[in-house]
Amino acid sequence: MEKSIAYAHGHETKVFVAINTFPRAGREQIWHSAVDDSVTLGADALILADLGLLAYATDRHPLVRRHLSVQAAAANADTINFYAREFGVRRVVLPRVLTIDEIAAINREIDCETEAFVFGSLCVMAEGRCSLSSYVTGASPNLNGVCSPGSQVAYRECDGKLVSELGGFAIHKVDRSEPAPYPTICKGYFSAGDFHGHVFEEPAGLDGSALIPQLAMAGVTALKIEGRQRSRAYVGAAVRNLRRAIDNYAAGLPVGESALLHLSEGQSTTQGAYQKAWR
């Protein structure tokens, strides 16, 4: 990690370290060490979600930049101002449940920076407040830092179709010729009363690249690309494309067509909650 941070710094790139699981009771020392080590190794900011860990970092490393993780689900200006006041938070990663108008309104009421997801998965639930994964698999983002872990995924054939299962529950069924989406509960195919379909969300990824001008106008400081549990090729392609779009926007040019469709979940994309009709 020390070498990686030095390499990044040598290329004028900052390194923010996400320590955004919720420390396990009785074992908090592990998380405290992660905070201390990241500071010692030169991290430019810590991305935190847990109140206790924020308090620890604020107390021990008051001069190190603290960002509020999306896992803290700070969804309104009062909450953001609370974190800024209590823990000196300098930037907040916004949950994926807000419209662009709401983001603009939040930015008018706060003093810290905001960062918005522009590409990656689409969490349809308030992040850091979702136990769907642990209900079915025993492991959750909050407890384990994972959602729908691969160890609990199984694929089986049934009547010529490919069925995807998570924790023993059948989540999807597709023709053998179609791509099978990764089975997360919130993108699953279910029945609810007379409704049969994707009750929560289609298996689509978030691509907000076309909204870069609107996000910039709304006062967003940084765009976030989801990189966790992703390959180097994925991250490289996503970053290159979005960098070009941002540079185009900064130069007064159109941001251009998104070239990222092939990287998205189920090879389809949505602008998610950024459009109000999504709700």
Added chain:
Amino acid sequence: MILPQRVSLSIGPVLFNWPAQRWSDFYARLADEAPVDSIYVGEVVCSKRLPYYLDAIAGAVDRLQRAGKTVVLSTLALVTLPRERRDCADMVRTDGCEIEVNDISALAYLTGGQNFRVGPYINVYNESTLRYLADFGATSVCLPPELPLASVAAIAAEARNLHLDCEIWAFGRIPLAISGRCYHARVDGLTKDSCQFGCSRDHDGLGVQTLDGKDILALNGVQTMSHSYCNLIDDVDRVADTGITTLRLSPHTCDMVAIAQTFRDRLDGKIGAEEATACVSEICGDVPFSNGYLFGRSGVEMIRKSP
């Protein structure tokens, strides 16, 4: 056998969209008959529902207080709209009732030194977070339902040191997620802003089944819940051993007075585990139960105690 300490019972807020009359009748009966100490009142799930029973709240609170119950007002779990922020701020500053905070924004509205309770929608996963909230004025905490027993025990021990009550989700469908999007509206082909209150059809939530017909979840507007009812009736002794001070029973349309009486009798040692378990099953009818989270397993699982 009498269990080592007196564990109290609470009734959580009604999470479903009940008609105002059902809502009022429910609290009237709790006031008269339920052997519980604390009762939580208020709209936690969707601010659009509140106008339909807002006028009934003062009457319910008054009746419960006259019956000697401690009444706690619960805040909304996901506060985003300007109107929701104003309502939450007003509620936190209301005199006469304790407040249960279910969204961090409510902390921002508290005046210095004001006491409050921490609801199950606030992420209290460890002792440091509990200490932070205690410093801020918290007097009790209801732990997130996904915590395993080891975490429950560690946090309950810290709560005892800090003189906080520590509550655990012991009965009822488990709140698993909250969203900006309304899923009742979605299955009706509508959106949250244009919803026709489809959630009012389902007084215990709308069951969700997988492709092969297995029950998995339940929809409750913007909230997603477990299909199974969490049920710790068979685990009350091990939960009491951790130092948990209160068991929370979450309202359903089944006979909640009978559910509370069964938990009370079991806690008092008046009935054994087997009888209590059978009692709860009979009261609830044909619903699956779960307690897997307590054992660090999938929440959906039901782990039977070895004989």
